[in-house]
Amino acid sequence: MANSDPIPVGVLFSTSGATATIERSQAFATFFAINEINAAGGIHGRELVPVYYDPQGDSQQYQAYAERMIREDRVNVMFGCYMSSTRKAVIPVVEKWRKLLFYPTPYEGFEFSPHVIYTGAAPNQNSAQLAEYMTRHFGARIYLIGSDYIYPYESNRIMSDFILQVPGGKKLAERYLPLDASEKDFIPIARDIKAKSPDFVFSTVVGKATRMLYQAYADSGMDAMHVPIASLTTCEAEVSEMGNRIAAGHITSAPYFQSIATAHNHACVARFRQQFGDEIEPNMCWEAAYFQVHLFAEAMRAAGDDHYDSLLPHLLGRAFEAPQGRVIIHPGNHHARLNPRIGRVNANGQFDIVAASDGLGVVPDPYLVSHVGAAWNTLQSPAEVRYG
Numbered sequence: 295m296a297n298s299d300p301i302p303v304g305v306l307f308s309t310s311g312a313t314a315t316i317e318r319s320q321a322f323a324t325f326f327a328i329n330e331i332n333a334a335g336g337i338h339g340r341e342l343v344p345v346y347y348d349p350q351g352d353s354q355q356y357q358a359y360a361e362r363m364i365r366e367d368r369v370n371v372m373f374g375c376y377m378s379s380t381r382k383a384v385i386p387v388v389e390k391w392r393k394l395l396f397y398p399t400p401y402e403g404f405e406f407s408p409h410v411i412y413t414g415a416a417p418n419q420n421s422a423q424l425a426e427y428m429t430r431h432f433g434a435r436i437y438l439i440g441s442d443y444i445y446p447y448e449s450n451r452i453m454s455d456f457i458l459q460v461p462g463g464k465k466l467a468e469r470y471l472p473l474d475a476s477e478k479d480f481i482p483i484a485r486d487i488k489a490k491s492p493d494f495v496f497s498t499v500v501g502k503a504t505r506m507l508y509q510a511y512a513d514s515g516m517d518a519m520h521v522p523i524a525s526l527t528t529c530e531a532e533v534s535e536m537g538n539r540i541a542a543g544h545i546t547s548a549p550y551f552q553s554i555a556t557a558h559n560h561a562c563v564a565r566f567r568q569q570f571g572d573e574i575e576p577n578m579c580w581e582a583a584y585f586q587v588h589l590f591a592e593a594m595r596a597a598g599d600d601h602y603d604s605l606l607p608h609l610l611g612r613a614f615e616a617p618q619g620r621v622i623i624h625p626g627n628h629h630a631r632l633n634p635r636i637g638r639v640n641a642n643g644q645f646d647i648v649a650a651s652d653g654l655g656v657v658p659d660p661y662l663v664s665h666v667g668a669a670w671n672t673l674q675s676p677a678e679v680r681y682g
Contacts, residue, residue, distance in 0.1 A: 300343040301336075301600060303328070303590075304363040305582075306374025306384070312473040312501035313353025315531050317376045319574050320398055320583040321346070324373050327564050327587035335466070337594050345369055351382040351473075351501075351634035360387040370394065370600045371590060373583065377500070378402060378444040385410060392602045398582035398589060400526055400548070402448030403660035411589075411609060412629040413582040413621070415549055416450050416660040423634045424496075424547035427649055428524050433493025434463035439483060439507065440498035442470040449526060450497045452662070466490045475503045480510035488514050494545075497525045499581050504528055505536040508544065518543030522638075529577035530644070534538075538643035548578040549632040549644040550618040559617040576617075582630075585616035589623065618651060629658030 305324050320609040328342045336342060345367045349355035356375065363369040364387065372388070373396045382395055388395045388409040395407075400415040428436075440446025450468055457463040467490060471479055480503075487495055499507045504527070511523060517635040524545045530552050533541040552563060552575065562584070563576050575578070593608040594600050610625035622631040633655045639647030667672050 298339055300341045301594075302343050302345050302367055302369050303587075303600075304360070304367070304369040304372025304374065305344045305346040306349060306356060306359055306363070306372055307376065308351045309348050311349075312503070313351055313376050314501075315535060316501070316529070316577070316579055319531050319580040320374075322522075322570055322574050322577075323583035324397075324565075324587055326569060327584045327591075329569065330565075331587070331591045337591055338493075338598075340635065340663040342419065342591070349380065351377070351380075353379050356380040357383040357387055358539065360384045364388075364391045364393055367623055370602065371396070371447075371605070373587060373590075375399065376579065378448075381410075382444070387593055391612065393469075394602055394605065398535065398586050399579055402445050402452065404448065405660065408606075408628070410628060411509075411586065411588040411623060412658070412660070413589075414579065415526070415547075415574060415632055415634070416629050416658045417449070418603040418659040418662055418664075419549065419632045419634050419656050420547040421449065422456060423636060423649070424526065424545075425453060425460075425523055425653075426492050427547070427636045428496075428545070429457065429460045429463070432522070432659055434460040435493045436464070437466045437487050437490060437492040437495045438468040438498075439495065439640050440470050441500050441503060442472050445500075446470065446498035448497070453496050462671070466492050469634075471499070471503060473501055475506065477506050477509070480506045481513075483507070484510035484514035484516070488516055492521065494521060497523050497524045499525075502528050502593075504532040505540075508532075508536050508540050512540045529579065530575040531577045533639055533643050534575045538639070538641060538679070541637060541643060542641050543637040544650075545638050546645065547634065547636050550578045550581040550616075550637060551637045551647060552576045553637070553644045553647065554635075556617075556619075558615065562617045581617050584617075585614055585621060588616075589614050589621075620655065622655070625657050627658060627660055629660055631655045633659050649655055 307321040310319045347359040403417040438450045596608040597604040613622040619633040636649040
């Protein structure tokens with residue numbers, strides 16, 4: 295007799311705490327994908343049932359809840375984590391119990407776990423493209439600012455390496471602020487940026503502090519059209535929080551923007567809004583959280599169960615038509631082949647895509663082994679767009 299038992303899957307994102315806005319979008323993207331899969335008959339007639347906990351942005355809680363999911367809720371696969379510190383807290387748990395974590399967030403690279411599927415961008419899929427675009431269009435004198443944890447430190451190191459290879463490249467400053475920084479903490483930063491007059495600012499500030507940085511930048515009188523903030527983490531969710539006037543003109547590198555003009559993307563966003571309304575803004579982390587659940591479901595249909603040893607061979611090399619375009623899980627490093635883009639915020643709070651890869655995607659190279667030039671030499675720039 296066929297197994298008709300529900301399939302529990304872990305969902306581990308913070309809907310409270312400093313990074314709640316973006317992680318909430320990831321959680322709801324996961325629920326959205328689960329709803330779609332169940333509406334289509336589940337997996338061989340078996341319903342996916344999300345087991346959800348809110349770790350409140352605390353690494354120790356991520357680790358504790360991951361253990362609880364496995365030991366008490368009988369979860370074999372979990373979808374979760376935003377900050378690198380939380381991913382690193384969960385990895386020892388899934389490795390110990392031979393389970394699988396899907397991680398849908400751009401990160402600093404230089405990592406591999408056989409028990410993680412990385413669906414967010416690696417540095418050769420966003421940092422390299424951003425460095426090339428910004429130095430070509432604005433210059434190579436850079437001011438770096440980030441939140442005080444692993445991802446910003448490593449991303450700033452990588453960006454510095456890229457910038458210092460460019461003739462005239464210079465790092466003017468590198469500053470870090472705590473995740474719970476206040477409005478007043480950003481005022482002297484904005485003044486210092488204005489005094490040092492960089493060609494652009496590279497931000498790895500995350501969570502609620504993102505709005506504070508961009509607000510202080512605007513209040514200081516800096517002109518985003520001429521000296522923009524460039525980021526790997528500022529997406530539609532943060533733009534919605536800070537408002538269109540403050541965000542307009544700033545730049546982000548990501549595989550996905552809500553504004554991608556394809557019928558497939560438009561239909562996906564419309565279905566999401568029909569289910570969950572307009573409160574959550576689809577963004578790069580939302581999209582990765584969405585497509586990774588579908589990748590899992592397709593692999594499980596082929597494998598017959600969700601146990602690690604059965605599932606993994608059917609995940610590696612698997613492709614899926616995501617809202618950003620075709621994505622493929624690299625069999626050698628467990629990262630996704632993605633489609634890099636550069637977007638600039640327009641007056642409506644959406645991103646005009648000002649550069650994009652050729653549609654074939656960029657193979658993930660989390661250790662930056664190959665020559666970085668190959669990662670973005672197919673970027674194409676469309677006609678100039680007005681902002682403001």
